[in-house]
Amino acid sequence: MIGSIKGLGVTLKTALRKPVTAQYPAPDKRLEIDERYMGFPALLWDDTVAEPYCTGCMVCIRECPTQCMSAKMKDNPLHADGKSRRRKIVEEFEINLGRCIVCGICVDVCNFDAIEMSHEHELGKYARNGNRVDLPELLDMGKQFQQETGWKPTQAKNIGRVEK
Ligand code: SF4
């Protein structure tokens, strides 16, 4: 008898509590993403010189376990003009997010603070290879992440501005 009453109590308590799930994808019912959430990788933007942090050094590309990244580097024209400390800069960058396993290795191996695991996670597409994102898209994802989190580089040496 006591057991049944206890069981009924649990049922009533559960029936009356607020829902812990969200009505996806209703925009006003989304759950807030935690700051440390790891979504897809994105490239970061250096406002001090108006260029990406990425030099196109290829380290992340070599270390990516699914080989879903590619990049091309070029001589940095802003460096030639004495405006940036980066001698080389990324020219092209692509990640096939359909193959990315969100492991974060690319972020760990980058020595230039150029890439972060953003909060982007809603990239469903109908085409098998429809999730290839290029440099401008990766930078847009990064800018949004930087704005949301107030991101700062971990090493001051990575800031491109030339101190006069
Ligand atoms: S993101 Fe970092 S490791 Fe990858 S190419 Fe750019 S600078 Fe190199």
Ligand code: SF4
């Ligand atoms: S998160 Fe992992 S799988 Fe995705 S691009 Fe970076 S290294 Fe590759």
